[in-house]
Amino acid sequence: MSVDAVPIRRSRRRRSDSWIGVASISPAILLITVLFVVPLVLMLWMSLNNWSFLGKPTFIGLENYVRAFTTDTTFVNSIVFTLVYTVIITPILFVGGLALALFVKRPGKASGLFRTIFFTPYVVGFAAASFLWLWFVNDSVGPISAATSAFGIDLDQTSWLVEKWPGLVVVITMVTWKVIGFQMILLLSGLQGVPEELLEAAAIDGAGWFRRLFSVILPLMKPTVIMVLVFSISGSLLAFEQFFLITTGRPNNETITAVYWIYNVSFTKFELGYGAALSVVMLVLLLVVTAIQLKFLKGRSDED
């Protein structure tokens, strides 16, 4: 049947289709408007005001944004620290998660057990996990101190929580323990989508283990890799509880993340307008980082 033969019926159908389409996405549009667009517009407006918890806000234009990059050195430092943290933890989680996924992919009863073991910490909340690790490293009641002192070793565990890099190591260890199982599960689903025949063919062609991993497995699971990295990086850029509870910014607020500082400004200093401005900056940063990632990763797959 030619297209021209039934132009009217077709367009009518299309019109009613589009009406049904709008109707079926309207709950989603409503939700997004109420939960995302309205708060976002309100936040943009707040960021242009001196807005305390109570009392009338006063319009101050872009002053909050100027302050964020001039007098408030803690904010810029917190962004740099957040990026450093993200740059360190992302490869650890990805490589570790992939290694675990490869490990538990092998069939056998034990792999189910290991999957469960590795995944279990993920169900613990960040706050609870942070408190658990604070107990681990506590130098008067924690198990590490109990174990080492049994051997007559006296570690300076207080320094783990008051110095910058030791504190960061404690946090990264905790986050790795907690999150790596989740990355493992995501990567495992990607791994399982790689056809065995291709791997066999590659092996027959003489490709070694590394060659198969980098030239067959990873390219084929690129969508999963992109998803895992976007999740992981944006999650790390939004890090808060682990530093709020474990390092509490020590020393000298050097281990404060951007979200931590936004929280502090908004709910300790009651400067909601300034907190909103910092949130807008953070939102832009997240958008830029995610866009770069998608462009970089997708661009590479286009070249393939």
Add this chain to the structure above:
Amino acid sequence: MLRINRTRLSSSVALGIAAVSVLGLSACATEESASGPVELTVWSRSDGELYLTALAEEYNKTHEDIQVKPVIIPNHDYQSKLGNAIGSGDAPDVAALDDVLAPYFASKGAFVDITDRVGELPYSDDLNEAQQSQGVVDGKTYTVPFTSDNSVMFYNKNLFAQAGLDPEKAPETWQEFADAANAIGKLGPDYTGYHFSAGCGGCTVFTFAPLVWAAGGDILASGENESNPPATFDDPIVAEAVELLNGMYLNGGLTTQSQVDDGSNYGGSFESGQLGIVFSGSFYLTQLGTTPPDFDFGVAPIPGKTAGDIASFAGGDVLGIPEGSGHVDEAWEFLTWATGDEAQTALAEQGITPVRTDLLESVYSSKGPQFAALSEAAMNGKVPYSIQELALFNDANGPLVGLMQNGVFGDDVPAAIDAAQKTADGIVANAG
């Protein structure tokens, strides 16, 4: 099958009843009908849960026309929840509030002006002065004191004796305090001299500020009712107090755990008998009374540089009637009752220091010498008056905690003082 049906039936009946009663309730609320008692919602942070619940029960038994409904909110969420509630016109009828927050809330017009009503109270001149002035802005009164929690020194008499000190004589000067802590720290690896939660701003200001005040210094340049005074970390007495604690740290008199204690371990190892001295409040005396330790302890004022000089941080809660409360008169009824003899005596029985100085002797000091020491502290209490109290002193990422971290546990006190002063000046300048 029958069971399922019955469950379904009963749950839909229950739903129906619930719906009808909700409708009924909202009708009551909007019509303000004369029938039935007025329900007053009273908000408190979770620290006040026990005594507020008990007081509400007591109040409801004796008042038919007004019924109090306590609402407990987690400590750390309290100021933001209350701020939001008042800001959005969804305020409770009465709010109990940490007295350090009163200047901020009062200056922002969050509470109803109760100047005249307070003036008419027969005991208006007997209310805890430090706490009473927290709720005064431009000569107008917005809050009344509710509970007192003053900082004092708790010391382990057994450890004092063990270290060759007189267990019946508490340290009366900075030097005696430091010497005692250092001596106890030298008793062995299991013993420590002094502990404070240096990672917790609220805990630090509660214990550190009195040392400064007792020696004649201050942490704020307090003017006449100025609501946003500059901080004075550069007061020479502050530097000396930091040096004192730093010296104790270097001589083993101050626990290393103090540096990372976020307040969750405020008693150090005092209760297990391994810590010589800790500064705490009336709640701690109650706690030690509930689970008595197996050693003798004394309670004494926090000392200054010369014997006889003492000071205390006047913590505790005040009560205010938030703007937007639909029951101002009834709320004032409750405030009158809560500051009255009956409620304050009931609080004293639970170990909480009364806010009425005329009652201190009869209902509190009479409970024993340890309570008498808290009464004495209450008469010598002081509290920072600033709309920026949280940001300046309570903030775990603020200048006071920074001063402790870098000054007491660091090696350059003057640099730590400079840094704290600079941060504090920025905070005061940004106050909105």
